[in-house]
């Protein structure tokens with residue numbers, strides 16, 4: 001990148017840091033970089049490990065090696081006699097080398113990569129940036145999670161931000177040797193700090209157990225706004241805690257719900273907002289969403305499938321609920337309708353004649 005949107009500046013308390021040289025809009029690219037070296041994520045045993053780290057260092061071009069020696073190293077000589085190991089254990093980003101299962105059935109292999117520029121990002125528990133490792137290009141991409149003002153520090157997270165502050169500190173102290181003073185760790189009073197911890201605990205549970213679009217889509221008995229309302233109340237908590245990396249996950253589900261409800265205005269608005277956030281962080285999803293936007297009715301696979309359809313006389317409707325045999329009597333538009341079990345294959349074959357919640361047989 002010829003003119004990257006950041007400067008690396010020496011700070012009074014955190015060593016060097018990366019700062020925005022101009023405004024950076026949410027979702028946009030900050031920098032793409034190859035690692036200067038890659039080592040296994042687990043520390044190598046002392047003795048033979050030293051030789052390996054030194055060998056890695058000897059392969060780095062001289063000018064880059066010199067720059068690497070200016071990177072933060074929070075390990076002393078006793079702990080890490082090789083500077084490569086010290087730099088790796090203070091800076092390395094987790095790089096996954098997962099090849100398609102036909103090549104490596106055993107799954108991923110984890111390595112750590114050191115990056116001359118991206119590693120200048122200091123930590124925050126509410127980071128405004130994130131990186132994505134791209135195995136095919138052997139590079140990491142740093143991108144903005146929210147709008148960043150000129151002069152603002154660009155931060156990533158080194159700890160699981162969904163954990164409470166005490167647990168985050170348990171990782172940051174031994175691994176990186178600092179006490180975090182980000183706004184989410186230094187609330188002015190204990191009540192606000194407790195609220196932040198509670199919010200993160202709530203979000204941790206929400207990420208694991210939230211009502212999902214997939215289940216809602218398969219369950220016609222759930223209310224139309226079941227997922228949308230739940231996510232809309234989680235989004236402000238996510239933003240208040242600075243956990244913007246979680247937003248696309250829930251925004252994608254909201255837009256899919258609106259698509260299935262056939263609400264074009266909301267569908268387009270949420271799709272545009274999600275594309276903006278994930279155009280660098282999740283390009284595949286961004287491309288899929290752009291295709292939906294071109295023609296929602298045609299390209300969104302479940303467009304308006306949940307929109308109630310008027311019952312027309314002379315048609316036969318069947319009702320299906322989870323494939324269970326059901327014998328019920330119901331009044332629809334003043335007509336007595338008999339509900340009965342129908343093989344679930346009908347769900348596929350006659351999908352267009354669905355009532356919003358399934359198929360209904362109107363008694364003659």
Ligand SMILES: C[S@@+](CC[C@H](N)C(=O)[O-])C[C@H]1O[C@@H](n2cnc3c(N)ncnc32)[C@H](O)[C@@H]1O
Pocket residue numbers: 013014015016017070071072074090091119120121122123124175176177178179180181182
């Ligand atoms: C990956 S480096 C970040 C760049 C580093 N500041 C430098 O000078 O190159 C990690 C080290 O930076 C410092 N650091 C990172 N985030 C910090 C923060 N929020 N507060 C204080 N120090 C921090 C710690 O010394 C940590 O071990």
